[in-house]
Every structure is written in structure tokens, then in C-alpha cells.
Amino acid sequence: MQAAKRDPVNVYSGERIIDVANLQVDDVDIDEIALALAHLCRYNGHMKSFYSVAEHCIYVSKRVELMALKMGATPEQAQADALAGLMHDAAEAYIGDIVYPLKHSGMFDDYLALEEEIEAVITRAFELSPINAELVKIVDADITNWEKAIFREYTLREAPSSEAVQKAYLRRFHNLTSNRWSKW
Secondary structure (H helix, E strand, O other), X not given: OOOXXXXXXXXXXXXXXXXXXXXXXXXXXXXHHHHHHHHOEHHHHOOOOOOXXXXXHHHHHHHHHHHHHHOOOOXXXXXXXXXXXXXXXXXXXXXXXOOHHHHOOOOOHHHHHHHHHHHHHHHHHXXXXXXXXXXXXXXXXXXXXXXXXXXXXXXXXXXXXXHHHHHHHHHHHHHHHOOOOOOO
């Protein structure tokens, strides 16, 4: 990907400026990811009520863990897969998202390449090593179909605050990583 002149991004904390087109492992911060994903609405906002990317990731993570266990994974393997499910849209915290039909139309190849690079950095930062990466993709697609059928047509609940979703995302992250590291 050819680098164009760009300005760095000042992350929410205001304490750091990062170059998202050259993201490094040390730039990745779980608190910033949780906050950004809690503020991003799925489907470019075309919903009956606000439904965040963070909520979606929590659902994917929990479903992946259950499915992995049903498929015979050990609890540790299921947690590794669940963590990958939680983090599967984490790149969007740094570069946002583009609606699926446009994203995959061929018009955004540079964006897709950058997204892939950022996903690789996040994978290294959190030592993601899903045992069954394909399961994450399958569950993501399944939950996306469920969301389209339910959340776009009905208002089933009052949307939780972004702060509550951010806390739930971080709680899920810490539950999945408490046996792995102490740095978060």
C-alpha cells in the first residue's frame, strides 16, 4: 500500500497520538478499543435503536465459546477462540468501518489492506491464537443475520449507555485473559 501524507490520530485519552496507517503493538490499548467500539453503531446507524459494535463483539465472543465447548474444545481452547471473537472487529476502533457492500466492492482495496495490517498488529498485541478461527467467522455471520432480522426491524430494548457497554466489553476481555497475562 502506498503511503499518502496523513495526520496522526489523537486517541480519546488525549495523551497519545498514533499513526493508524503504521500502527505498532505498543499503540494498541484495550481501554481505547472498548471505548471506540462502544460508540460505534452497527450497520452505519441504520437501526431502530443504537446497537454498538462492542455489543456485537460480546455476543460473538460468548457464542464462540459455547460452540467451541460443544465441539469438544478444552476450556482454555474455548477461551482463546472467545477472545478472538471479542476482538474480531477491534480494527474498527482505529479506522471505523465501511458498509459491507461498498467495503467489498473493489473500491476500498487500500482500506481492506490497512484493516488487515491493523488486525495483524492487534493479533500480536493480544497474542490472539484462536484454535478454530473459522468458527469465529461462522458465528459472526450467524449473529449478523440474527441482528438484521431482529434489531433492524424491532426496538426490543432500550439501548444501554455506551459507558455500560464499554464496561461489559472490558469485563469480558478481563474474564477471558485473567489467566493469560497481568499486563492488562
